[in-house]
Amino acid sequence: MTCSAAGCDRKAYCRGLCDPHYRQALRNNELARVVRTVAPCAVDGCDKPSRRRGWCETHARRWYEHGHVEDTRRPPTFGETALEVFEKQVDRTETCWQWTGNVTGRYGRLSFKGADTQAHRWSYEHFVGPIPDGLEIDHTCENTRCVNPGHLEPVTGRENVRRYHERKRARA
Structure with a gap:
């Protein structure tokens, strides 16, 4: 995610701002006015907002529990032992x-x-x-x-x- 300040292409650090812009907003007491932009989940086809590691809560939980973000649910088991x-x-x-x-x-x-x-x-x-x-x-x-x-x-x-x-x- 890049900095939300106009014309800045640095990586976002906090509240959607890069480190220099965040420090400037902190000095000028402008953080209350900063609107944070949340990027979508990094997994293809998922449009939920990212929370942890660039993934939505669902994919982050799958990573924590299974070590991968793929869907581990399987279709019903008909005829299988x-x-x-x-x-x-x-x-x-x-x-x-x-x-x-x-x-x-x-x-x-x-x-x-x-x-x-x-x-x-x-x-x-x-x-x-x-x-x-x-x-x-x-x-x-x-x-x-x-x-x-x-x-x-x-x-x-x-x-x-x-x-x-x-x-x-x-x-x-």
């Missing part, structure tokens, strides 16, 4: 199986025919077996978006918290 839906949203590397689908908080979410569950829990139950009552899934690789059943272990809540703090101390 839960495993096929799962596999389409997993990027398998040599170590972790990185979840690329929807994310809530720090954990991947798998939606299938109206049911919504955490992706790592679904992975463990599908590839290993049922999670015993009263136990949580611990990511032994410390990657909360990992759905590799070899990196998932059912533990008590107390043990999960203890391991978390132990790893945190080890990193420090």
